[in-house]
Amino acid sequence: MADQKTILIAEDSSVILNLTKKILELQKYKIISAKNGGEVLKQVESQPIDCVLMDINIPVKDGMECTREIRRNPDQRISRIPIIAITGNANNYSMEQFREAGVTDYLPKPLDFDALVRVVKQYIG
Template sequence: MSKKILVAEDSSVIQNLTKKILTLQNYQISAVKNGKQVIDKLSSETFDLILMDIHMPQMDGMECARKIRQMTGEIANVPIIAITGNANNYSMDDFKEAGINEFIPKPLNYDNLVTVVNNYLANGN
């Protein structure tokens, strides 16, 4: 059974690109446009990994990650990988404090995205 990934990204271009890349890797992809939709989606589905943009409307990625980490059950431990065009505005400590495991800078690089995602899903980092 293939692994399920939730992509949270408000840019439809980046969302579609990410979905195409990860579908080629045989992952099941669901996508939403903001952190509020992530929380709503997690109430009815489970995922093996969340790829989350940091800057989204309604609820940004940092706040959403904090809310996920406060949930009960296995979902509180799901790996969260941030996707951001403003990586220089954050330190890894900022991401870790919010409960984010890793980040991938924008613009997305095919090999980097696949390597990081595969590493988390294959090795359970």
């Protein structure tokens, strides 16, 4: 499938990662993963990615810092990737802080998998 979309899931919980991966693979997306912010940045620079599901609380560099770095990338193919923040403590952040960091949209934890699929399709089809 030449038009298969690739989603990077940045998530340090293997349970959440595996569930999310299975749900999105059923929708025919190609899934790659990163367990920390350093891996996220390596992945987006090493291959074409259509969307990032970014856990805000990941080690090394948190999701907000990763998002800012992706947005500062001089390559527009990278800096314009839709980034969907996933967080269990969205109350710690305002929509304004998400927007300022460059987050495209966000989903609260525990993840509603129907909402996950809907939001992903909204940004990458």
